[in-house]
Amino acid sequence: MKRLLFSLAYLFSFFSFSLAQSDSSLLKSLQDEIMLHGTCYENLRVLTQSIGHRLSGSPQAEKAVQWGLKTMREAGADTAWLQPALVPHWVRGNEWLQVKLPGSKGFEPMRMTSLGNSIGSGKPVEAPVIMVQTMDEFYKLSPAAVAGKIVFFNYRFRQDIINTFEGYGDAIKYRILPPVAVAQKGGVGVIIRSVGTGVDDVPHTGVTRIVDSVRKIPCVAIGYLGANRLEAACRQGGVTARVLTSGKMLPPVLSYNVIGEIKGSEFPNEYVIAGGHLDSWDVGQGAQDDGAGCVQSIEIIRAFKKLGIRPKRSVRAVLFMNEENGSKGAHAYADSAVARHEKHVLAIESDAGGFSPRGFGMDMPLEKKSIVRSWLPYFLPMGVYDFSGEDAGVDVSPLGKSGAALAGLYPDSQRYFDIHHTDEDRFDKVSHRELKLGAAAMATLVWLASQYGL
C-alpha cells in the first residue's frame, strides 16, 4: 500500500498529534473484516431483488421491515426491535403522457413519471403547452397566459456544479413549487424536466408540494432526452399535451423503523447510531437510495460482533421508515429518544448512496467538529479526507434538537443523480467494494465516537 501509506504520511503531516497504535490496529481489523467478509452487498441483493422498491405503506415496505428485523438479528445485534410509525400511503396508479408536436398529425407517447404525493387527474387532461426556463420567468407570466395551459418547466440541472448535491439543492424547487404555483394561476398541468444529472430518457420522481386548499393538477417529470424533444418543439410553438395521472393518498398505515443494538460496556445509556432509510420510491429497486445505507448500517453491527468488539457506548443501526414522503420514522425515533432520556452522542446517516466514501458532513458545534477532524488519520487510508461539509441527513436531523451531534456519510456524488428516484436505481448500479468501503468508514466513526465520545 505504498501509495496510500505515502498519502497518509503526506496529509498526516498537517496534523499535530499521533495515532494510538492499539486503536489503529483495531480499526484496521474492523476495516479488513468489512472489506474481506462483509455481507452488506449480499444483503442488498436480497433487499433489492427479492423485495424490490418499497414505498411507505406498500406491501413491499412491510416485507422490508420483516427482512430488516431478521437481518439485524442474523448480524448478531444484542437486541433488535420494531419502532412504530404511522406513515402516509401514496399510490401512483395508471399514468401516461402524450405530446402532439408541431406539424405531426397525432399524439405520440412520452416516457414520464408522476411526482410523489401528487393527486391524479383521474381522467385525461388535454391542453396547449407553454415552456418556461426558470421560476422567475413563470412568475412574470400573467394568469391569463397560464390559464388553461400545461406549463413545461425546462430548468436544467447544473452539470457545472461538481458536488451534485449542491446541484440538486439548486434545482429541487422545480420539483417542489410548480404544482401549486401553476394551479394558482389557473394552469391545468405541469411537466418538468427531471431533476437529475442523467443524459438518458429516464424520468425522475420524488416528492412535490401539494396544498389542500389549492386545486390539484397533474404534475409529471420527463427524462433528459424527452425534455430536449419537448423543448425543441416548444421553440417552434403549437405543442399540445394530453396527460393522465391517478395518484391517490390513502389512509395512513402503521409501519416501523427497524433498530438493532449492541449494549455499551461503560455508558449503556449513551448512544452512537448509524442509519439509512428502508423505504424507497415506487420505481427501480431503491438500491442506492437507500438500500445501501440500510445494509451499511447493519454491517457495522455484524462486524463489531464478529470481531467481539464491545463498544463503551451503546451502538445502534437504525433503518428509518418513510424518509421519501413524510419522515414519520425519523420523528418517531427522535421522539422516543427524548421520551426515554436516551443521550445520543452521535447520529450518522448514510443516504447519499453507497459510492466511494469521500468524507463526512458534520452538523455539530465547532468543538465537536474539531474532535472528529482530529481522527482524520484513521480515515485517510480509506480515501476519506473531507470533513468540511455541514449536511447530515433528513432522518437524523430531528435528533439535533435533543443535542445529538449529527453526521452524514459523504460519498462521491457524480453518479447518484443519474439514477436517483428512477427505474435505474437497481442493484447492478452498486459496486461491492464502494458499498463496503462506505460501511468501513461509518464503522470507523461509530467506533471512535463510541470509544471516546464527543
Next chain:
Amino acid sequence: MKRLLFSLAYLFSFFSFSLAQSDSSLLKSLQDEIMLHGTCYENLRVLTQSIGHRLSGSPQAEKAVQWGLKTMREAGADTAWLQPALVPHWVRGNEWLQVKLPGSKGFEPMRMTSLGNSIGSGKPVEAPVIMVQTMDEFYKLSPAAVAGKIVFFNYRFRQDIINTFEGYGDAIKYRILPPVAVAQKGGVGVIIRSVGTGVDDVPHTGVTRIVDSVRKIPCVAIGYLGANRLEAACRQGGVTARVLTSGKMLPPVLSYNVIGEIKGSEFPNEYVIAGGHLDSWDVGQGAQDDGAGCVQSIEIIRAFKKLGIRPKRSVRAVLFMNEENGSKGAHAYADSAVARHEKHVLAIESDAGGFSPRGFGMDMPLEKKSIVRSWLPYFLPMGVYDFSGEDAGVDVSPLGKSGAALAGLYPDSQRYFDIHHTDEDRFDKVSHRELKLGAAAMATLVWLASQYGL
C-alpha cells in the same frame, strides 16, 4: 457549491500561498466548458460501440487509428498526425475449458479466457488438476508432482487493500509467472483465478510472460465464481480438466500513435502532453481501459480551442498504440521526442479508468513535485486532493529518460478491476460526469504546466 468551497478553504488553510485570481477564473471556465459541453462521453460511445475492442494489429485497431485522427481534427488541433510503430499481432482463436468434478460422470464447460500473448495448444489437452494457493507453494512442489498436471493457481486478489492498483501489484505475478514456471517443471497447463476484484463469473485476460526457449502450454484464467467451484472440487481431489487454446503470434503489423497538437505561443518546442492508449484487449469494448484516457486527452484539445486558450508551451494529446502487449507506441513516441530534441516538460497519462479523479501520481524530482502540489487549491474544488502517488503510467514512462516529469491521473480505484480486461469493460460502465471530471482535472494540470513550466 458551499460544501466544496468550504472544503477548499478548509484544506487551503494548509497552504501558504494565494491563488492568482485570473488563473482561477480561466481554470473555472475551462472546467465548466468540459462539464457542460464536453464531447468526450459521446466520442467514447463511438469508439467503444461503433469500433469496439481493438487489440494491436487487429482491423479494429486500424479503424480506431483513423477515428482518432478524425476526432483529433474535429477537436480543433492545430495539427494532427500519425506516428508509425511496428506492433505485435496476437490472435486468440478458438478456446474452451471443461472440468470433470469429483463424482460427476462427464466434463462440464467452465467460462475462461486465454492469457494474452500465450501460444495455444492447438489440440485439446486433458490432465489431472492440482491446486496451489501461492507461488511459494508451487515452488516447493517437485517436478514429479507437477509433471503431466494442469496447475490451478488459486491466489485471491486482496480485497483488504483499499487502493486496488496496489492489490493488482500484489497479485499480478500470478498472471505473469505461471506459464513458464509450470512448463519448466513438466506441467501441461495453467489455470489461474482471475487477477481482478470482480465477484462474478467473468474471467480477466491480460498479458503473460512467454519465453521462446520454454515449451508452450495452455494458460487460461477463470472468473471468481468458477474459481470458487474449482477450489471446492480440488479440496475433494480427483479433478480433471480438458482445455483447448489457439493463441498465435502473427508477424508484426505497422500501426500508429495518433497525435494532436496546439502550438505553444512562447515556447513552441517545449511540450506538455496528455495521453491514453488506443489499443485494448480483445474482449469487451475497451471503455475504461483505455478508451476513457483517449477521449479525455482529446477533450483537452477541444476545450482549449473552444475557449481560445493559447498555451505558452505546446500541448499535445497522444493516443498511444500497443500499451497492452508490447508498448511499441510508447517507445516510438519517446524515441521520436529524443531524435527531434523536443523538450517534454510534463507527460500526463490517463490509464486507470475514467472514474472520479482523486489526484495525480507524480514520477518526478521533489522540487517539481513541490511546484505541482502548490497548485492543489486549483484542484480541490474538483475533489482532487491526493498528489502523493508516485506512479505515472506505462505509456509515458519511456519519456522519463529524456528528463520529462511524468504524471498519472489517479481516479477512484474501487471499480476498475471488476471489469479490467473483461467482456464487462463496456461503455455502459462509464459515468459521463466522472469521465468529464477526470478530463477537467487533466486539462487543469496541462494548462498550469504549459503556462508556468516545471
